[in-house]
Amino acid sequence: MKIATWNVNSLKVRLAQVLEFLAAEAPDVLCLQETKTEDTNFPLTEIAAAGYHSAFSGHRTYNGVAILCHTQPDNVSMGIVDFTDPQKRVIAGTVSGVRVICVYIPNGESVESDKYKYKLDWLAQLNAWLKGELSRYPKLALLGDYNIAPEERDVHDPKFWEGKVLFSEPEKAAFRDTIALGLVDSFRLFDQQEKAYSWWDYRMNAFKRNLGLRIDHILLSAELAKNCKSCSISRDVRAKERPSDHAPVIVEIET
């Protein structure tokens, strides 16, 4: 089973690239973030023509998440249970016995911002909810744009980023709390090249200079992690014409 995640930064703008990615990689599941698309405008037909079912939760301008899937996902749910959030950031579904949770974790803007408080609160709510989800679904994959670089090696310049949003201590602590629930950062199960990132700023030639952060993650429950065969970042996608600022991440799991 091949599962991927990608922050597309507008599904409308990136639709052709999404279809290209589906054709090239043929993932069983593709989780999308920042679709920025109202549900009524979701490109169901084009995605169906590529052989994929869609489950989605979006609104205009910001946020928006979706799960594209070769088979119809079961028990699709939106949001974090018991947490009222008008922003569409979570969608989950069960595919071949695997609970797939697609998340777009808040950016936080800066550590002084009210959005940063929202981010930390959001992460606490996520972790509280996940605890129950993990006991219900031993085979669970949590994927998406975390907007957190967990370790120094995930940041091109740790000194520069120290204490800043995406790499501040409370954010990293929240990430470790997620891991402590019994999830594994699949990327670190394998030998990886140094300076491997999943996001590069559009400005300052950041991609060409590899000034990036690894903030998109695929976390697996123990039962899935033990059968995980690979985890890689599709860096070439970021090099395309008019790219998203994020690259996709893909895992292969033996089922």
Added chain:
DNA sequence: ATGGCTTCATAGTGAAGA
């Protein structure tokens, strides 16, 4: 090494992303 991109909503700029 953050003003220096990109997208959206809108009709000239402003917000937001990360």
